[in-house]
Amino acid sequence: MTAFAIGLLFGLGLCISGMNLPSKVKGFLDIAGAWDPSLAFVMGGAIGVGLIAFRFARTRSRALLGDEMRLPTSKAIDAPLLFGSAIFGVGWGLGGVCPGPAIVDLAFLDPQIIVFVVAMLAGMALEKSARGLFSGARRGA
Numbered sequence: 052m053t054a055f056a057i058g059l060l061f062g063l064g065l066c067i068s069g070m071n072l073p074s075k076v077k078g079f080l081d082i083a084g085a086w087d088p089s090l091a092f093v094m095g096g097a098i099g100v101g102l103i104a105f106r107f108a109r110t111r112s113r114a115l116l117g118d119e120m121r122l123p124t125s126k127a128i129d130a131p132l133l134f135g136s137a138i139f140g141v142g143w144g145l146g147g148v149c150p151g152p153a154i155v156d157l158a159f160l161d162p163q164i165i166v167f168v169v170a171m172l173a174g175m176a177l178e179k180s181a182r183g184l185f186s187g188a189r190r191g192a
Contacts, residue, residue, distance in 0.1 A: 108122060
């Protein structure tokens with residue numbers, strides 16, 4: 052129930068800020084045209100909240116709801132990170148949608164968003180199977 056409430060709050064925040072609208076994201080990325088800086092303020096607020104939350108989380112061994120605290124440990128900037136970030140950025144720039152807002156927008160039954168989410172899920176499944184293939188090939192080599 053807590054996860055649902057937090058997800059609902061996140062989705063509501065995206066809708067109120069307009070960040071679930073692809074046109075808003077594309078407006079932010081259009082620095083040579085009708086640039087809309089509002090996304091920068093939303094991102095800045097999110098970074099501020101994230102900094103405080105991660106600082107607090109690092110001091111704990113368990114989450115507030117009792118689960119084991121699992122924070123990222125790797126600090127490596129490697130090819131998979133750069134490649135994945137580039138794919139995400141290009142997709143976000145072309146479509147104006149990323150996974151969080153896309154899930155929120157499913158509630159509006161927009162056919163383009165439905166196609167996006169299906170493609171996103173297919174990409175996730177493809178990545179998972181490719182990761183299994185490549186990790187198996189490395190073990191056998």
